[in-house]
Amino acid sequence: MTDHVRVSREQGVLTLTFARPEKKNALTNAMYEAVVREMNRAENDPEVRAIVLAAEGDMFTAGNDIGDFTAVATGAVAPRSIGASPFLLALAHLTKPLIAAVQGNAVGVGTTMLLHCDMVFIAEGAQLTTPFVNLALVPEAASTWLLPARIGYARAYAMFALGQPIDGKTAAQIGIATAALPANEVQNRAQEAARALAAKPAGALRAMKKLMRDVETIKEVMQREGDEFQARLKSPEAMEAFRAFAERRPPDFSKVA
Numbered sequence: 409m410t411d412h413v414r415v416s417r418e419q420g421v422l423t424l425t426f427a428r429p430e431k432k433n434a435l436t437n438a439m440y441e442a443v444v445r446e447m448n449r450a451e452n453d454p455e456v457r458a459i460v461l462a463a464e465g466d467m468f469t470a471g472n473d474i475g476d477f478t479a480v481a482t483g484a485v486a487p488r489s490i491g492a493s494p495f496l497l498a499l500a501h502l503t504k505p506l507i508a509a510v511q512g513n514a515v516g517v518g519t520t521m522l523l524h525c526d527m528v529f530i531a532e533g534a535q536l537t538t539p540f541v542n543l544a545l546v547p548e549a550a551s552t553w554l555l556p557a558r559i560g561y562a563r564a565y566a567m568f569a570l571g572q573p574i575d576g577k578t579a580a581q582i583g584i585a586t587a588a589l590p591a592n593e594v595q596n597r598a599q600e601a602a603r604a605l606a607a608k609p610a611g612a613l614r615a616m617k618k619l620m621r622d623v624e625t626i627k628e629v630m631q632r633e634g635d636e637f638q639a640r641l642k643s644p645e646a647m648e649a650f651r652a653f654a655e656r657r658p659p660d661f662s663k664v665a
Contacts, residue, residue, distance in 0.1 A: 429465025
């Protein structure tokens with residue numbers, strides 16, 4: 409295990425497991441760097457034929473460590489220092505099958521990363537949440553384009569603007585997930601699917617995925633989202649949201665523009 413990411417290989421399947429359960433698997437720069445490093449290696453390794461994203465504990469991931477956002481908002485670090493950007497670009501460029509085993513709740517990028525997975529197996533009771541607007545931010549991972557395309561504008565708007573969570577069963581019904589299962593079956597089902605994909609002709613799978621995904625558009629949307637996200641991080645609204653979070657109170661946006 410390195411940087412709170414556990415790495416294992418078996419039968420052509422690379423499994424990357426978020427292993428920071430005591431912090432709800434909140435993603436740090438070091439964790440992003442570890443995942444990107446392994447994904448880049450996998451892209452160039454013919455022995456890796458499928459990749460699984462998984463997590464330890466009862467939560468898939470709480471998303472970005474909010475301390476990173478606060479550091480940017482206060483000017484302590486540069487916006488580009490947040491490691492999510494290279495991670496999102498790695499997802500966009502990945503040509504090998506990517507499967508997610510979502511055994512628990514996923515927040516923020518924990519949800520939007522699923523839009524880049526080719527198969528998603530989720531616990532029936534897991535909650536997917538995208539609370540970007542609640543933090544006075546905007547969505548990322550090209551999700552402002554990918555999510556409406558997947559589930560329709562009305563559902564996507566409610567998830568983004570109101571921060572409305574959806575459970576695993578609903579995620580499967582509306583097309584975010586491949587299947588919803590009891591939590592204790594999620595990991596095994598994801599591994600079974602990964603092994604099945606690893607046995608398929610890799611070239612055909614790669615060509616099919618390229619035809620199904622518009623990578624250039626995804627990158628363009630990510631860039632627009634990233635520019636707006638960075639601007640929003642330093643806005644008065646974001647400052648109020650982060651102060652409220654730290655002070656454990658509801659934010660009051662009535663006096664900020």
